[in-house]
Amino acid sequence: MILQSKDVLGLEDLTAEEILGVLDVAAHFRAVFDRPVRSVPIMRGRTVVNFFHEPSTRTRISFELAEQRLSADIINFAAATSSFSKGETLRDTAENLAAMKIDMLIVRHSSPGAAQYLAKVLKCSVINAGDGAHEHPTQGLLDIMTMRQRLGDMRGKKVTIIGDITHSRVARSNLWGLVKLGAEVTLCGPPTMIPGGLDKLGAKIEYNLEKAVADADVLNVLRIQLERHSSKSFPGNREYHRMYGITEDVVRKLKPEAFVMHPGPMNRDVEIASEVADGPRQVILDQVANGVAVRMALIYLLSGGDPRSLGSSAN
Amino acid sequence: MEWSWQRIPAEYLVINVKLCRNGKLARRKGYLHVRKGRIEGLGVGQPAINGVPVLDGEGLVCAPGLVDLRASFREPGNEQMETVATGSRAAAAGGFTSVVTMSGTDPVIDNSGMVRYLIDRGREAGLCRVYPTGAVSPGRQGEAMCEYGDMVDAGAVAFTDDDVPVASGGLMSNALKLTKVLGVPVISHAEDRSIVGGGVMHAGYWSGRLGMAGMGRAGEDSAVFRDVELARATGGHLHLAHVSTKGAVEIIRRAKAEGINVTAEAAPHHFSLDHSRCRDFSPLFKVTPPLREPDDVNAIAEALADGTIDAIASDHAPHTGTEKEYQFDQAPFGATGLETSLAVGITYLVNNDILDLGQLIACLSEKPARIFNLPGGRLEEGAEADFVLFDPTEKWTVDAKGFQSRSTNSAYLGETLTGKVKATFLRGRLTWRGEN
Numbered sequence: 001m002i003l004q005s006k007d008v009l010g011l012e013d014l015t016a017e018e019i020l021g022v023l024d025v026a027a028h029f030r031a032v033f034d035r036p037v038r039s040v041p042i043m044r045g046r047t048v049v050n051f052f053h054e055p056s057t058r059t060r061i062s063f064e065l066a067e068q069r070l071s072a073d074i075i076n077f078a079a080a081t082s083s084f085s086k087g088e089t090l091r092d093t094a095e096n097l098a099a100m101k102i103d104m105l106i107v108r109h110s111s112p113g114a115a116q117y118l119a120k121v122l123k124c125s126v127i128n129a130g131d132g133a134h135e136h137p138t139q140g141l142l143d144i145m146t147m148r149q150r151l152g153d154m155r156g157k158k159v160t161i162i163g164d165i166t167h168s169r170v171a172r173s174n175l176w177g178l179v180k181l182g183a184e185v186t187l188c189g190p191p192t193m194i195p196g197g198l199d200k201l202g203a204k205i206e207y208n209l210e211k212a213v214a215d216a217d218v219l220n221v222l223r224i225q226l227e228r229h230s231s232k233s234f235p236g237n238r239e240y241h242r243m244y245g246i247t248e249d250v251v252r253k254l255k256p257e258a259f260v261m262h263p264g265p266m267n268r269d270v271e272i273a274s275e276v277a278d279g280p281r282q283v284i285l286d287q288v289a290n291g292v293a294v295r296m297a298l299i300y301l302l303s304g305g306d307p308r309s310l311g312s313s314a315n
Numbered sequence: 316m317e318w319s320w321q322r323i324p325a326e327y328l329v330i331n332v333k334l335c336r337n338g339k340l341a342r343r344k345g346y347l348h349v350r351k352g353r354i355e356g357l358g359v360g361q362p363a364i365n366g367v368p369v370l371d372g373e374g375l376v377c378a379p380g381l382v383d384l385r386a387s388f389r390e391p392g393n394e395q396m397e398t399v400a401t402g403s404r405a406a407a408a409g410g411f412t413s414v415v416t417m418s419g420t421d422p423v424i425d426n427s428g429m430v431r432y433l434i435d436r437g438r439e440a441g442l443c444r445v446y447p448t449g450a451v452s453p454g455r456q457g458e459a460m461c462e463y464g465d466m467v468d469a470g471a472v473a474f475t476d477d478d479v480p481v482a483s484g485g486l487m488s489n490a491l492k493l494t495k496v497l498g499v500p501v502i503s504h505a506e507d508r509s510i511v512g513g514g515v516m517h518a519g520y521w522s523g524r525l526g527m528a529g530m531g532r533a534g535e536d537s538a539v540f541r542d543v544e545l546a547r548a549t550g551g552h553l554h555l556a557h558v559s560t561k562g563a564v565e566i567i568r569r570a571k572a573e574g575i576n577v578t579a580e581a582a583p584h585h586f587s588l589d590h591s592r593c594r595d596f597s598p599l600f601k602v603t604p605p606l607r608e609p610d611d612v613n614a615i616a617e618a619l620a621d622g623t624i625d626a627i628a629s630d631h632a633p634h635t636g637t638e639k640e641y642q643f644d645q646a647p648f649g650a651t652g653l654e655t656s657l658a659v660g661i662t663y664l665v666n667n668d669i670l671d672l673g674q675l676i677a678c679l680s681e682k683p684a685r686i687f688n689l690p691g692g693r694l695e696e697g698a699e700a701d702f703v704l705f706d707p708t709e710k711w712t713v714d715a716k717g718f719q720s721r722s723t724n725s726a727y728l729g730e731t732l733t734g735k736v737k738a739t740f741l742r743g744r745l746t747w748r749g750e751n
Contacts, residue, residue, distance in 0.1 A: 089640045111642030112526045113596025132644065133526030172526060197523030232512075 003301050007119040007126040010135035011176035019177055021307070023145050026297035028310045029069075030290060040296075042305050043072035046103040051093070052078045052129070053109040058264055059129050059138070062288070063106050066295035070303075075102075090114060094121045104299065107131075125302040127295075133167045138298065139263055140173025142291040144181065146261060146283055147218050149290075155182035160212050162244060163222025163271055164193040164233075170222060170263050175203055188212035189244060192233035209244050213254060220261045221246050224271045237270045247273040251281050259283050323745050324368045326350040330361065332372035332704065336694040338681065339673040340376065347377055349700045352742040356696055372704050375737055376672065379680040379694050380412025380443075380701030384580050384687060385502075385556055386631035386653060387477075388414075388445075390436065392421025397633040397721045399433065402653070403442035405631070405720035407747035409653040410703035410736040413684065413691045414443050415628075418450040419477030425450040425461045427469035434470045442746045444701075446472040446689060448502065451490045455479045460489060467497045472687055473554065475502035478603060478648070482508065484541055491551025500552040500578065500687065505538035505563070506530075506604065515644050517590040517605040525593065527644060530605050536562035543570045546577050554686065555579040557630050559604035561614035568623045578686040579623070582630035583652055583659035584726050586615040592726070598637045598646030599726050602630070616669045619678055626683035627675075629656045633722030650726045654718055659727065661707060661734035672707055700743035709735040 002021035005013065014022075032038055048067045052060050060076070067074050090109070097105060098121070105122060107115050108129040115128035115135075130136040144154070151157050159178055165171045165187050178185050179202040186204045187194055199205055206212040213219055226234055234240055241247075246260060260272070260282045268274045276282060301307070329347040333340055334357060345359040348367070356362070388402035397405075399416075406414045416433060418424040424433065430447045437445025449471040450461050463474060474494055481487045481503070490501050511534035516522050518529025539555060543566055546553035558564060558579050570577045584602055589609050592600040600606055618624040632649025641647070657679060664670040670678070684692030691701050712731045715723035739747040 089636075090642060091640055109642070111644045114642050116596055117642065131526075135526070166523075167526075169526060172524075195523035195529065196518060197520030200520055201524060 002307060006302065008137055008298050008302065009115045009119055009126065009128045011137050011140045011173045011180070012135065014137075014177070014180070016180040019141065019144065019180060022141060022294065022297050022301065023148065025301060025307050025310065026141070026145055026290065026293040029296040029300075030293035033289065033293070039069045039071055040300070041071040042300055043067065043070040043303055046072055046303065047075060048072045048104045048106065048299070049075045049077065049097060049102045050106045051108070052076070053107070053114070054130070056108050056129070058288075059108065062291045063129060063295050065292050066299055069292070069296055070299055072299070090117060091121070094118050098122055104302065127298055127302070130169050133169050133172070135173045135176075136169040137173050138291065138295050139170050140177045141294045142287055143170070143174055143220060143261060143263070144177050145290045145294055146287045149286070150259060150283070151217055154178060157183045157217045158186070158215050159183050159218045159220060160186040160188055160216040161220045161222065162188045162209065162212065162246065164224055165189050165198065165222075166193050166195045168222050174220060175201055179203075186212050186216070190234050209250065210253070213250060216254065217258055218261060219246060219254070219258065221272050223263065223265065224267055237267075241270055245269070245271060245273060246276050248275050248279075251276055251279070254281070261287055263287070320368065320370070323743070326355070327368045327370060328362055328364060329370045329372050329377060329704070332375050332377035334694060335376050335378040335673055335676045338677040340671065347694070347702065349743045352700055352744070354694065354696055354698050354700050357694060374706060375704045376707050377694070378676045378703050378705070379692050380703055380739065380741065381410045381657065381679045382413040382683040382689060382692050383411050383629045383631070383653065383656070384415045384626055384683045385417065385582070385628035386414050387417045387419065387633065387649070389420060389633060395721070396635050399436035399445060400440040401719065401721040402631070402633075403437065403440040403445065405651070405653040405718065406443040407739045407741070408719040408736065408749070409629070409655070410657050410705060410739050411653060412443050412701035412703070412739065412741045412746070413446060413689055415446045415448060415472060415687065417477040418448045418475055419455060419479070423450050423453070423455050424448065425453045425455070427462065427465040430466050430469040430471045443741060444691065446470070448473045448475050450474065451476045451481055451501065452486060457482050457486060460486065460493070463490070463493050463497055467499055471499070472689065473500045473502050475504065475556070478504050480504050480506040480508060480538060484545060487542060488545045488549055491545055491549040491553060495549065495551040498688065500554040502554045502556050503538070503542045504556050505535055505542055507534045507538045510534035510537065514605070515601060516593050517607045519590055519608055521590045521593055525596070527593070532560045532562055532607070532611075535560050535604055536566065539563040539566050543567070543575060543577055546570070547573070547575045550576060553577045557582040557585060557604055557628065558615065558618070558624055559585045559607050559611060561611050564614045564618040564623055568618070571623065578625045580626040580628040580683070581615045581619060581624045582628060583656050584630070584650060586612060586619065587659050587663040588612070588726060593643065596643045598641050598643045599650060599724055599728065601643055601646050601648055602632070602650050602726070603648040616664060619664065620669050620674070625678070625686050627656060627660055627678045628683065629653045631720070633720055634724045635722055637724040650724055651718070651720050651722055654720060655713060655725060655727050655732065657705065657736060658711070658732035658734040662732045666733060700740055702740050703736060704738045705734060705736045707734050709733070711735050
């Protein structure tokens with residue numbers, strides 16, 4: 001058994017061994033993508049519900065693709081089309097889902113802890129596709145997979161995460177996972193966007209971008225949504241780009257082998273300059289492909305898939 | 316406790332109890348003599364009185380009926396959470412005989428008619444003295460002022476916009492001036508909303524880790540500071556509700572040393588629980604002000620011991636369904652408290668040698684009654700016979716099924732506490748009888 005729990009709620013709960021085990025299986029699935037027949041029928045006859053209480057395109061499509069490639073039956077329900085708009089509580093939703101005997105639940109929700117809650121009350125496996133600003137474990141895993149493909153062992157590697165850390169579940173999942181694998185994580189952003197406490201989880205905090213990236217092996221650049229969360233936490237996009245935007249200038253000063261990641265969707269010329277987004281140092285589309293592989297791996301393992309039956313990994 | 320009475324006689328003796336009065340617990344057993352709703356006499360040893368029915372309270376403490384400075388009974392408007400009747404029953408079960416109720420009902424208690432209505436409802440229930448507060452501003456909108464004089468004549472004992480802070484310093488200043496003449500305090504829920512914004516828990520390690528919006532200490536401290544300065548300038552009586560930070564304690568300590576007319580209360584959860592309780596996302600721990608850090612928790616406990624904080628108030632805030640229906644960030648703020656305040660005080664303050672039992676009871680009865688100028692809080696000859704009998708050593712586990720309140724959103728569910736109320740008396744009449 002690679003995963004000890006029936007659920008994947010956050011990288012906080014996984015051990016380094018579990019993370020590496022999942023990534024090995026993901027590497028196998030990633031190799032399958034290049035074959036003419038990409039599906040693995042382990043989930044045939046089983047139902048996965050994608051419950052997205054918050055808008056998402058990328059993550060939802062990535063999960064759906066992963067589920068399809070494992071031959072699952074898929075039900076999607078999103079906030080706008082479900083009874084949530086009529087004010088149904090999460091508890092009622094959970095009880096309905098339990099009564100329908102689904103096999104797996106993928107949940108995206110605006111409240112931190114929503115996935116934990118559903119995992120506690122439901123017998124089926126739950127995968128957290130993002131709960132508020134708390135965790136986004138599949139994004140964390142795909143980011144780490146992308147880093148390991150280039151850097152190998154993460155021990156001592158320097159990862160700098162830049163952006164609105166306060167509102168970022170991506171930052172928290174990256175932090176938990178990377179610290180467990182021995183990487184050195186620096187969090188960078190305006191002081192209004194970095195909450196207290198994360199230094200105690202092993203992160204270095206640096207408000208100056210130049211210092212934060214000087215030594216870095218990887219930059220993980222977060223999406224900035226000044227219009228949504230942080231209207232009062234920063235003067236505006238122009239100032240942000242000036243002080244924290246990843247421009248050609250910033251990239252030129254990086255270590256030669258360092259590269260740039262972004263979880264998407266990008267705000268071009270806010271957190272990342274277009275030239276960098278389209279340039280040779282970014283690995284963004286690799287992240288997207290790895291996302292499907294990581295999600296396949298988790299669904300496969302939580303469904304009782306035996307990694308030994310997959311044959312040797314292509315990695 | 317042996318209990319053979321079908322109904323409470325007009326005259327009786329409670330014997331073999333340790334009396335708790337004037338901040339001290341008697342070392343020797345004594346008695347309380349009740350006649351026609353008043354305390355006829357009391358003392359140590361056995362009374363030399365014959366022919367009066369006797370209640371043997373062996374092993375129990377006899378204390379003044381507890382006086383709560385902060386409870387929400389939710390009536391009118393949210394009777395599904397609590398009513399004056401169910402809230403009064405919860406109060407009696409917790410050993411309280413007097414309760415100051417909050418103005419934040421729907422509609423708001425912002426005129427004398429509403430004050431009279433609540434007092435009448437309290438009398439109908441007949442289980443505790445209900446003392447309404449009135450709002451500082453009509454509808455708690457923070458703009459105009461209510462008719463304080465008319466409401467005091469109707470029975471209002473203090474003014475507050477409940478959990479809505481009075482954002483305007485000018486309004487607060489005028490309210491302090493006008494209520495000073497009337498001899499009643501303004502209660503401040505000290506919070507600068509422009510600082511704490513949409514926070515749902517204390518801003519610190521746990522909010523950072525859990526991805527929750529935080530409410531920093533500065534939001535409370537700066538508001539406490541403003542109100543203390545307004546009290547200094549006006550000479551009005553400022554009462555600070557549910558103080559939760561070490562910084563606020565320091566400001567209050569200085570203000571008292573300088574002779575400013577300021578009093579303060581603490582809620583049981585602020586001297587017993589810290590922000591790590593939010594780690595499992597349980598909305599039972601979502602309160603305002605939020606559960607803070609261990610050094611704040613210790614500062615509140617010490618402030619009760621040295622008198623900087625005068626009273627313990629239950630901050631009883633019933634809500635339906637908070638255990639199950641809401642996610643933490645969506646849930647309403649507040650926890651019930653009337654039925655656990657005494658036991659939380661014994662468990663966390665007395666058993667940890669921060670207060671002795673006499674001091675704890677003073678913080679729950681005599682001192683709150685004195686600072687709000689209410690009758691009660693004293694066991695003395697001639698006083699009305701409001702008293703509570705409790706076992707200070709009995710352990711019990713908090714269970715939702717055991718509550719008299721209509722709501723069960725207690726922050727102590729499942730926890731084992733020490734100290735159990737056995738019987739509560741209001742004007743000599745039994746209002747609550749616990750299990751033997």
